[in-house]
Amino acid sequence: MSRRDAAPRPGNAYRDLLTLGLFASIFSAAMIQGGLGALLPYMGEDMPMTYTLESLHITGLAAGGLVASALAEPARRRLGRGRVLVLGASSCAVGSVLLAVAPTPLLSAEAMLFIGFGLTSTLIAGQVLLAALHGARGARMIGELNVSYSVGALLATAALPVLAASALGWRGFAGIPALLLVLLVLPLVVVGVRRTATDGAVAVPAGTGHAAGRARLAPAVMLLCVVVEWGFLFWLATHLTTVAGLSTADASRATAAMWVAVLVGRVAGSRLLGMLRPGLLLGGSLGLAVVATVALTVVTTPGAALVTGVAAGLAAANLYAASVAYLIEADPVRADAAVARGSLLSAVALVVAPLGMGVLADVIGLRTAFAGVGAVGIVASAVMLAITWPAPRRPVRPVTVASTVPAAQAAPVPPEES
Numbered sequence: 032m033s034r035r036d037a038a039p040r041p042g043n044a045y046r047d048l049l050t051l052g053l054f055a056s057i058f059s060a061a062m063i064q065g066g067l068g069a070l071l072p073y074m075g076e077d078m079p080m081t082y083t084l085e086s087l088h089i090t091g092l093a094a095g096g097l098v099a100s101a102l103a104e105p106a107r108r109r110l111g112r113g114r115v116l117v118l119g120a121s122s123c124a125v126g127s128v129l130l131a132v133a134p135t136p137l138l139s140a141e142a143m144l145f146i147g148f149g150l151t152s153t154l155i156a157g158q159v160l161l162a163a164l165h166g167a168r169g170a171r172m173i174g175e176l177n178v179s180y181s182v183g184a185l186l187a188t189a190a191l192p193v194l195a196a197s198a199l200g201w202r203g204f205a206g207i208p209a210l211l212l213v214l215l216v217l218p219l220v221v222v223g224v225r226r227t228a229t230d231g232a233v234a235v236p237a238g239t240g241h242a243a244g245r246a247r248l249a250p251a252v253m254l255l256c257v258v259v260e261w262g263f264l265f266w267l268a269t270h271l272t273t274v275a276g277l278s279t280a281d282a283s284r285a286t287a288a289m290w291v292a293v294l295v296g297r298v299a300g301s302r303l304l305g306m307l308r309p310g311l312l313l314g315g316s317l318g319l320a321v322v323a324t325v326a327l328t329v330v331t332t333p334g335a336a337l338v339t340g341v342a343a344g345l346a347a348a349n350l351y352a353a354s355v356a357y358l359i360e361a362d363p364v365r366a367d368a369a370v371a372r373g374s375l376l377s378a379v380a381l382v383v384a385p386l387g388m389g390v391l392a393d394v395i396g397l398r399t400a401f402a403g404v405g406a407v408g409i410v411a412s413a414v415m416l417a418i419t420w421p422a423p424r425r426p427v428r429p430v431t432v433a434s435t436v437p438a439a440q441a442a443p444v445p446p447e448e449s
Contacts (some may be wrong), residue, residue: 049223050164050172052216053116053157057176058183059211060123060150063130064092065184066204067143069191073201080136087140093382095147100375103155104368112367113224115156120212120220122149127209131202155374159366162359163231170309170356174301177352181294188290246362246369248418253358253373255411256313256350258384259320262404263289263343265385266397270327271336274398281333285340292344300349309356310415312349317408317415320346324405328398361418 063070071085099119106115126145133139154176161176162169187204194204267289271282303312323342330336358373359366391400 047164047223047227048219049116049227049229050161052120052219052223053153053161054176054179055211055216055219056116056120056123056153057150057157058179059127059208059216060146060153061180061183062187062208062211063127063146063205064150065180066187066191067092069188070201070204073191073195073204074136074139077201078133078136078139084136084140087136088143090382091140091143092147093378095144095149096151097147097375097378097382098144099148099151100155100371100378103152103371103374106152107156107367107371111230112156112160113227113229115152116160116220116229117217117224119149119152119156120217122146122152124149124209124212124217127205127212131205131209151374151378155370156367158355159359159370160229162356162363162366163229164227168305169359171301171305173356174297174304174349174352177349178294178297178301181290181297185290185294246418248414249358249361250369250373250376252313252411252414252418253351253354254376254380255407255414256317256354257377257380259317259404259408259411260347260350261381261384262388262401262407263320263323263347266388266401266404267327267340267343270397270401271330274327274401275330275336277330277333277336281336284333285336287340288337289340289344289347292341293348296345296348297352300352304349304353304356309353309360310419313353313357314412314415316346316349316353317412320350320408321405322346324402324408327401357415 067088071080071088074080075085103115106118110118122145126142126149129142129145130139133142158173158176161172165172187208190207191201191204194207195201197203199206268279268282268286271277271285272279277285300312319342323339323346326335326339326342330339354373355370358369362369388400388403391403394400
């Protein structure tokens with residue numbers, strides 16, 4: 032076996048260049064995507080924008096992710112996972128450079144398209160690749176990849192006020208991930224792809240995988256989990272000020288507590304994914320999400336808001352990573368296609384669900400509309416149960432089929448494509 036074909040041993044997981052490149056790529060792109068909400072007011076001081084132009088940046092991220100999800104499987108088949116990863120890192124680099132030098136809001140919104148496309152492409156190909164490279168540790172590595180995203184987003188949010196107040200301004204903030212992507216990430220990914228076989232099959236422990244018909248439902252679990260996750264991440268602060276009647280300062284502190292809990296939960300979840308089946312962690316997260324949804328309906332004090340924010344953060348922390356690991360486990364033979372399909376559905380949900388929540392809240396009130404987040408969590412749990420519930424055994428009736436083809440020449444029937 033050649034050096035290039037050797038997968039990294041478990042003890043060498045963090046010394047594998049391609050794994051390090053993946054982590055660095057997600058970390059750098061998360062600095063922009065995760066910090067975008069806080070960055071927009073600073074950009075508006077330099078380039079005055081309407082609310083429509085501001086929202087166009089968020090739409091650009093979602094649209095880029097949607098395109099990447101739609102093209103993920105055809106691109107993987109044509110180019111291979113390795114080249115898709117290089118393409119993803121290159122797209123993020125182009126987007127970050129465009130953002131740092133953008134003279135108009137339209138160009139900075141266009142930069143978000145590149146970031147959304149590159150980050151989503153890297154996540155789809157990279158998470159399946161981690162499962163293929165690291166075997167039994169693959170689920171844990173997927174969890175830790177999402178930890179790197181959280182760290183990038185949190186560091187960016189914390190550093191933004193300091194950099195924006197300096198001579199560099201907000202463009203200096205955008206320039207940091209640009210430099211990281213161009214000078215560090217791209218070389219790591221390119222060299223790692225050259226040294227590592229990136230298109231190997233996903234190996235999972237014995238006893239995993241589900242019947243093909245049921246496995247097709249698994250991407251729907253990922254879609255529903257994304258709706259629950261972003262229901263908290265998008266709407267917690269608004270719920271606390273509008274429904275609970277708390278001040279914006281109290282809501283901000285509860286939101287900060289939620290993001291700290293997200294980071295802590297993802298660190299813990301990455302360890303749990305190395306010990307538990309993904310479905311167990313996913314089911315526990317969905318159960319906690321339902322509890323957090325109910326708790327939000329009775330919050331009236333800042334202290335209760337902080338506790339609820341922590342519960343919401345812990346609930347949302349591992350929904351994405353665990354749902355990806357669950358998808359791969361449910362259908363390891365077609366893991367690339369399953370993750371691509373789940374990511375496509377999730378991108379659509381990310382575009383539609385927040386808008387749908389807003390429209391519904393205008394009609395029936397946010398308290399009632401937000402109860403839908405808990406309902407979606409219950410539906411996701413039910414779909415998981417439908418996938419994993421043991422199938423009833425049916426007696427096999429022998430069937431005699433006349434054939435003129437000798438048995439030795441009969442070709443096996445290929446597995447049905449999902």
